[in-house]
Amino acid sequence: MGSILQFVLIIITINITYVTLTTIRFILMIKGMRVYASLLSVLEVFIYIMGLSIILDNLDSYWNIAAYCCGYGVGVYLGSRIEERLALGYIMAQVIVECEYQGLAGELRDAGFGVTSWLGEGKTGPRMVMMVLAKRNRQKELLNRIDSLCSNAFVIFEEPKNFRGGFWAKKVLH
The missing domain is CATH 3.30.70.120 (Alpha-Beta Plaits)
Structure with missing residues (x-):
C-alpha cells in the first residue's frame, strides 16, 4: 500500500508541475513573450513525457489514472494563481x-x-x-x-x- 501511495503522489506531483508550466506558457504566449514561452516549453515537454510514460506503463491501477486527473486539475488552478501573482501586461x-x-x-x-x-x-x-x-x-x-x-x-x-x-x-x- 505504501508503494501505491508513493507512486500516486509522484504522478500527482509530475502532472501538477506539467500543467502549471503549460498554463504559464500559454499566458506568456498570449502576452507576446514568445521567447520565454519557448524556453519554458522545453521543460514542460520533458516533464510531460516523463509523466505520460509513467502513467502508460501503469494503466492497471485506477488510482494512477485518478492521480493523473487530479494532478491536472490542481495544475490548472495553480498555474492560474501564479499568473495572477505575476500580473503580466x-x-x-x-x-x-x-x-x-x-x-x-x-x-x-x-x-x-x-x-x-x-x-x-x-x-x-x-x-x-x-x-x-x-x-x-x-x-x-x-x-x-x-x-x-x-x-x-x-x-x-x-x-x-x-x-x-x-x-x-x-x-x-x-
Whole structure:
C-alpha cells in the first residue's frame, strides 16, 4: 500500500508541475513573450513525457489514472494563481465620475498612471470620462486610489494586447 501511495503522489506531483508550466506558457504566449514561452516549453515537454510514460506503463491501477486527473486539475488552478501573482501586461481602465471629481485625473497622473480625460454626458448630467493605462500589477493600487477619491466611480477594466504612441508610451514600455 505504501508503494501505491508513493507512486500516486509522484504522478500527482509530475502532472501538477506539467500543467502549471503549460498554463504559464500559454499566458506568456498570449502576452507576446514568445521567447520565454519557448524556453519554458522545453521543460514542460520533458516533464510531460516523463509523466505520460509513467502513467502508460501503469494503466492497471485506477488510482494512477485518478492521480493523473487530479494532478491536472490542481495544475490548472495553480498555474492560474501564479499568473495572477505575476500580473503580466497592462490594463486599461475606463473611469466615469461626476464632474465634481475633475481633480481625479491629476491625482492619478501624479501617482504615475497614464490618463486621458474628456467630458461626457450621462443620464443625469455631465460626466468626466478617463482612460487610464497601468501595469497590471498596479491594478489594485489604481482601484484603491479611485475608490478613496471617488467611491461612486464607474470603472471598467480591459487588457490591451498592445499599444503604441502617446507621450507616456516610453515610460510604460520600459
